[in-house]
Amino acid sequence: MQFIETLSIRTKPRSMLDISSAVxxxxxxxxxxxxxxxxxxxxTSASLAIQENADPDVRADLLDAMDRLAPAGPLYRHSVEGPDDxxxxxxxxxxxxxxxxxxxxxxLALGTWQSLYVVEHRARPHTREVLLHFSGTRAAPPGKAVIAGRD
Incomplete structure (x- = not known):
């Protein structure tokens, strides 16, 4: 069995939004x-991350670290959409x-302290699309096992 679906995610500026529950x-x-x-x-200006979900300082520190690696400003040739693009x-x-x-x-087989995040790199909110593709078995009905290759 497989399915493909697109989640529409409204982000906040420069943020990490936990989408684990929606997925x-x-x-x-x-x-x-x-x-x-x-x-x-x-x-091309947002990412996905699996990261700690317990301490929000981890997410803030990650965003700060990314800002140090790629600071906004007049350093780049490409600036059509602004200095943060x-x-x-x-x-x-x-x-x-x-x-x-x-x-x-x-x-989702994530660890105890892990969540799946959309990472918004832009300085303003956006609506982001996350394409989900599941390939695997269908869940067994209560009291019934699924045999490999059949459901």
Whole structure:
């Protein structure tokens, strides 16, 4: 079984937004069992990250570190969309635009302190699209096992 769906995510400026619950809701709706979920962000100035979900200082420190690596300003030739645009492209190259996450018994197999985040690199909010592709088994109905190759 497989499904493909696009999540529309409204971001805040320069932020990391936890989308784990929204992704899990989609897995639940499609009755996912065991398999692999690929998440892909369809933008060149935003990223995906799997990161700690307990201490918000981790996310703030990561955003600050990215700003030090690619500061905004008149340093770049590409500035059509403003002084934060080229730094956002650099940050997206340094981070990831796709993630492969195992799914076990219908649940994202993230660690205890991990969540999946959309990382907004721009200085203003955007609506971002995250394409989800699940490939795997369908969840077994209560009291019934799923046999490999059949559901």
């Amino acid at each position: 899990q809701d989609r897995l639940d709706a499609f009755e996912a069992g065991d398999g692999l979920l690929t998440a892909f962000i369809r933008h 080229m730094p956002a492209h650099i940050k997206a190259v340094l981070m990831q635009t796709s993630m492969a996450i195992p799914v076990l018994r219908g649940r």
